[in-house]
Amino acid sequence: MSLKIDTNISKELEDKLSENFNILDKIRLYDYQHNWKLFVERINKTRKPEFAHNDRYLIDHHDTDYYMPHCPYGLAMFNFTRTCLNEDIPMHTVIIVTNHIGLKKELKLLLPDHSGQPTIIDKCFTAFKNIRSGINLPKFDHHVHQITKHGISMMGLPRAHRHILFRQLKERHLLNKYAVSYRSDPYKEVGNSSNKNKLNDH
């Protein structure tokens, strides 16, 4: 079974790391959260009986992990470290690129002292493609006299905090001051064609 190969790690960072390390594979953890056997299959394709000093797996731990209340580490990181330990992947061959600043403390809890620690790149603001997406944009010209609204909130996928914000703005009659786009729960709209045009209703 083939999974998405692209990671969210920026090409600039991947290239720079490739100049200095022999990257055995680039793996996006998000692709394996539903089935870690696929991760084992993937990693077995590139594993070596003996790793060279500069061999590295590049792990993309981007966006959100899944944190249960009062659990000090994420579900994906827990499964990842357990899988590596079970499969005897030396942790020093792993570079984790993450946007979770301070991920090191999770790994200290999850990995025994003798296993070593992976290299973690967590303080690189521009490590991921989406953060770099603004660099090549055309120049945005605007003048203050063009401003007609106090603010805008463009809400994408439905999230609990977006629901709350929208409800609050609506209840306090602030929707005339703040331009908002809000999507209701798309799962309610599945199979209901009458909902398709509601986005433009006011």
Next chain:
Amino acid sequence: MITRIYTFPHTPINDAWNFDGRINGSPSVSYKDRIIEGKIPTGFGPNKQTTLFCDFYKNIAIDIVTETVFEYPYAVISEKTIRPIVHKKMFLLVAPPGTLAMLHSFGFKTFGDFINEDYDDIQDPCTRIEFIVNELDRISKISIDEIQQIIIKYKSTLQHNYNHYTWLCNNEIDQIVSELCST
């Protein structure tokens, strides 16, 4: 091995854990302000828009960025937070606590004299969002003319953020990988 268990409907978000039961459910009808036209610049990827530009964006003063997560143990930023930085707009983050502090640690400046940014220190998600909405309520009472003057006052901050973002994009990776290889 733990298998991820999805709640129904599928909610791959962390705030589903604790927000459930504390809100009255989501409004059932979608909404879009008349000012917002065309495709909304969200998301990133081969099948999504890669541009953050929208013409209506010039008509607004503050971008209220609703980040991917809100109740989360780490500060998180995405292209949503980059949008106002690149377009030299003021912003207010509906994001996990410490996200503004993280931006400061990377060298960005924010708008603490105008927007009360104490929300960034509030750990409880309900209290934090209530604080944010109160702040939006306060700002809404300021006239557009005054808001325009405030933006002029912050012009150098907005330009700094844009310049700093560009600098980071061009230089940061070299620095970090050099440090990594020298250790």
